[in-house]
Amino acid sequence: MAFLESPRFPDNIAFGATVGPAYMTVVTPVYSGREARAIAWTQSRCNFEVGRRLMSVADTAAIDAFFRVVKGRAYGFRIKDWTDYSVTTATGFLAATATPGVFQLSKGYASGALTETRSITKPVVGTVQLYRNAAPVSAGGGAGQYALDTTTGLVTFVADASQNMTGNTPGSVTVLHFGSALTGAAVGKYVGVSGVSGSLGTTLNGKLWQITAVGTNQITIAANTTGNTGSGGAAKLYPQGTDVLTWSGQFDVPVRFDIDEMKKQIVERSGSNGELLVDWGSVPIIEIRV
Missing domain, CATH: 2.40.30.180 (Ubiquitin-activating enzyme E1, FCCH domain)
Incomplete structure (x- = not known):
């Protein structure tokens, strides 16, 4: 499906979003009162709610225009999750794929001995720095250097x-x-x-x-x-399993609107110039797999 790499959803509107990860778990209760739980998703999907608040005329125009160009649920796009948009070398690592020399940007989450790996598919252009055994790695075509696809988060190393x-x-x-x-x-x-x-x-x-x-x-x-x-x-x-491949930088979340109809209402005027304040109903945005 079509995906809009640029522009991303307006940052100032995303800043006030309600956001968090969601999972799908199939719960099957039995007569004893016990239950079986099956994990349907190995990774979470983030849900955003950018509505349910008053917006200025300028913000209203921005979100209205964005909704129109992505045609509701039709196109995917980037959004910044202000609560979780960066990695350091302590949390960012490269996961090997089935293709030699190709790695997926990833972020690790840990709680005690438990961990989860999140695939990062939309790194922010110009923010990513790779490290191999703590030494910076340069982008380019020379031996041991790499190319980054910022539309997929895939890193392709030039052979050593x-x-x-x-x-x-x-x-x-x-x-x-x-x-x-x-x-x-x-x-x-x-x-x-x-x-x-x-x-x-x-x-x-x-x-x-x-x-x-x-x-x-x-x-x-x-x-x-x-x-x-x-x-x-x-x-x-190529880099070996004994090599420690890490990265730092920023990333966006690939999402789409979860509605095809947008509703808004003028509720009051504000300030000495009588600026309109617009109430937006629910404007849900959901993470997509790309």
Whole structure:
């Protein structure tokens, strides 16, 4: 569905919102008085209420215009949750995805020994700083640098090291051959593989494989490729599970209006100039998955 990246919902109106996380739990009572509870959502969805208050003519015009351009419930948009819009390196971390070298910006919440991870999909442009083992990481195209998609919160790292394959030896484990050594390769590390042709590529491409042996211009990975054939491709080393990847910055919440009809009413005049004050009924906004 259409999503409006800019502008975000007016900050001064969002500032006065009633907001909080919501879950969906299926509760099934039984005759004994006990109950079973099933967690339907692994992450919360925030609910906002920006109405139920008096607004100035200027704020009224702003929210009215915004509602019209997003066409009620039709378009998603960004909103700032003034109660929770930033992370520090103590709460911000990068979660690995199924794609080698790609990580999701995330925020951790903890209470005692219990934790929850929140995926951050709408970071604020220009506020994000990444860290690897407490050292700042630069955005760019150089080895170990990264690119950030501010529409998804996905971070794509440039490989620390990469080598094109000159050959391979399939089997219960797989040997990858190179023209020169893969810098940084070591037993226990994980290597990403891409661009291999044939059935061998079907098995290896787009996945991380643990290195079990390192030889002269070759590595052995824990991949069973018995009977596979293929050629070409490259092996790449990305940040490892032993690396501590954190971030700091700000983020928005992806939301939509939860109504298609907006109602407002002039209730009084205020001040010496007789400025109109407008009463807005319920204006619910709900977080969406993107």
